[in-house]
Amino acid sequence: SAVISQKPSRDICQRGTSLTIQCQVDSQVTMMFWYRQQPGQSLTLIATANQGSEATYESGFVIDKFPISRPNLTFSTLTVSNMSPEDSSIYLCSVEAEGGAEKLFFGSGTQLSVL
Amino acid sequence: QKEVEQNSGPLSVPEGAIASLNCTYSDRGSQSFFWYRQYSGKSPELIMSIYSNGDKEDGRFTAQLNKASQYVSLLIRDSQPSDSATYLCAVNAGTASKLTFGTGTRLQVTL
Numbered sequence: 001s002a003v004i005s006q007k008p009s010r011d012i013c014q015r016g017t018s019l020t021i022q023c024q025v026d027s028q029v030t031m032m033f034w035y036r037q038q039p040g041q042s043l044t045l046i047a048t049a050n051q052g053s054e055a056t057y058e059s060g061f062v063i064d065k066f067p068i069s070r071p072n073l074t075f076s077t078l079t080v081s082n083m084s085p086e087d088s089s090i091y092l093c094s095v096e097a098e099g100g101a102e103k104l105f106f107g108s109g110t111q112l113s114v115l
Numbered sequence: 116q117k118e119v120e121q122n123s124g125p126l127s128v129p130e131g132a133i134a135s136l137n138c139t140y141s142d143r144g145s146q147s148f149f150w151y152r153q154y155s156g157k158s159p160e161l162i163m164s165i166y167s168n169g170d171k172e173d174g175r176f177t178a179q180l181n182k183a184s185q186y187v188s189l190l191i192r193d194s195q196p197s198d199s200a201t202y203l204c205a206v207n208a209g210t211a212s213k214l215t216f217g218t219g220t221r222l223q224v225t226l
Contacts, residue, residue: 104161
């Protein structure tokens, strides 16, 4: 499986600021996704990060709030903009396994707390 | 709305026993089914996948799928304290690796 590195691993931020989370994969992957896991909740897909084009967002998530970049097949960033305490969550980068079959592997996650 | 339902638990089993974790899903078009294990403070780890009706065994783990009943389960034989974690059921309805996750069942294996 691919090795997925995420940073920062955790951060405490002030309301109204923005945080950019980086995801680096040790091999080229086609499909890369960003998930959110709010406290006590399951994982919710935010968007699919598309290489060289705009990300595809799920219902309830918008580009202005969660801008995503994917400049190549090994790297992506998620920005959480104009943060509020409701954005406190774990943010996870995930990639599809080589060969597909819809198997996803996850990065170590970024635990975000907004004061 | 596509849903995946799991009992949140905790499910408590003694060491050496069989743990049975259950999951139901609402979308009859679902094609692929996965079980993830998530330790506290860690990211989810894929442990099993199943695509057709019946049982699939991998070591101490057995996944069971019944598409007619829209039901998927995970059996863990000879449960160990290290199996204590939250187990997430995930379902794909065939749209490019987009998984819908259940809320997870917390398993506690007691000594």
